[in-house]
Amino acid sequence: MIDIHNHIIPGVDDGAKTVEIALDMVREAKRQGIKRLVLTPHLYEPDIMDGTKAWQEKIERGKDRLFDAIAKDGQGIDIEIEIAAEVRYQDWLDKIIDELDVLIGGKYLLLEFSFNFVPNRIEDIIYDLIKRNITPILAHPERIVPWQNEPGKVIELIRLGCLTQIDLGSVLGSLGRSSEKLAKILLDNEAVHLVGSDSHNLSSRPLYAKSGHAWLCDNYGQNLADKLLIENPERVVRGAELEIFIPYLEKQPDNWRDKVKQWLPFRGSPR
Numbered sequence: 098m099i100d101i102h103n104h105i106i107p108g109v110d111d112g113a114k115t116v117e118i119a120l121d122m123v124r125e126a127k128r129q130g131i132k133r134l135v136l137t138p139h140l141y142e143p144d145i146m147d148g149t150k151a152w153q154e155k156i157e158r159g160k161d162r163l164f165d166a167i168a169k170d171g172q173g174i175d176i177e178i179e180i181a182a183e184v185r186y187q188d189w190l191d192k193i194i195d196e197l198d199v200l201i202g203g204k205y206l207l208l209e210f211s212f213n214f215v216p217n218r219i220e221d222i223i224y225d226l227i228k229r230n231i232t233p234i235l236a237h238p239e240r241i242v243p244w245q246n247e248p249g250k251v252i253e254l255i256r257l258g259c260l261t262q263i264d265l266g267s268v269l270g271s272l273g274r275s276s277e278k279l280a281k282i283l284l285d286n287e288a289v290h291l292v293g294s295d296s297h298n299l300s301s302r303p304l305y306a307k308s309g310h311a312w313l314c315d316n317y318g319q320n321l322a323d324k325l326l327i328e329n330p331e332r333v334v335r336g337a338e339l340e341i342f343i344p345y346l347e348k349q350p351d352n353w354r355d356k357v358k359q360w361l362p363f364r365g366s367p368r
């Protein structure tokens with residue numbers, strides 16, 4: 098498997114707090130069957146208020162500490178590691194793309210929006226990226242509250258050219274009932290292209306790679322599980338196109354909004 102979304106670089110965001118935890122996360126990833134990790138530290142607006150250089154240096158330092166630890170104490174960990182970022186949408190997006198190595202496979206941008214607010218001009222934002230030959234991967238759309246209320250918006254963005262990445266913790270129910278419900282709605286509608294661990298540690302936000310893959314096999318079949326955790330991420334890391342199904346809203350019931358409300362009794366109160 099290939100994990101394209103995690104917070105393993107130590108001491109750079111709210112992920113691994115120490116290099117020891119980061120090394121344990123890499124060990125655990127290998128144990129669960131991950132052969133390649135794309136490390137995606139958060140990149141928020143305040144991170145680059147003084148320019149992009151400081152963020153770049155911070156990531157380099159974290160990466161060096163992790164690689165040193167793997168070389169010194171991680172004998173036998175045979176795993177490929179590369180660095181990108183999970184970029185929160187912000188006004189400086191173009192500058193970030195121009196000045197930092199945030200793309201995966203030179204083409205894909207793991208793009209995150211606020212959990213409670215999606216910009217009105219999101220279609221323009223997506224269109225501008227696609228014009229630059231960059232394919233946005235929506236990071237965990239199932240956790241974005243406005244989309245939990247209106248799942249059709251995610252499908253509209255796929256039709257504009259976005260890919261979607263859902264978190265393994267969402268499908269397993271550890272990120273709240275609302276996220277779990279939307280993750281399953283998107284899976285049911287073939288509107289998921291990638292899954293990622295979004296792992297922050299080994300306790301509250303673990304990898305769930307093995308259990309997540311098993312759950313997908315049991316509920317959606319091995320073909321889809323392999324596509325989401327092996328084949329599609331493999332294409333993304335080498336900058337190749339994905340074969341994607343464009344979902345249609347016609348598959349949904351007429352009373353879409355009511356149905357979603359029924360399914361989301363705990364909206365706003367994640368476990």
Ligand SMILES: [Fe+2]
Nearest residue numbers: 102103183295
């Ligand atoms: Fe993340």
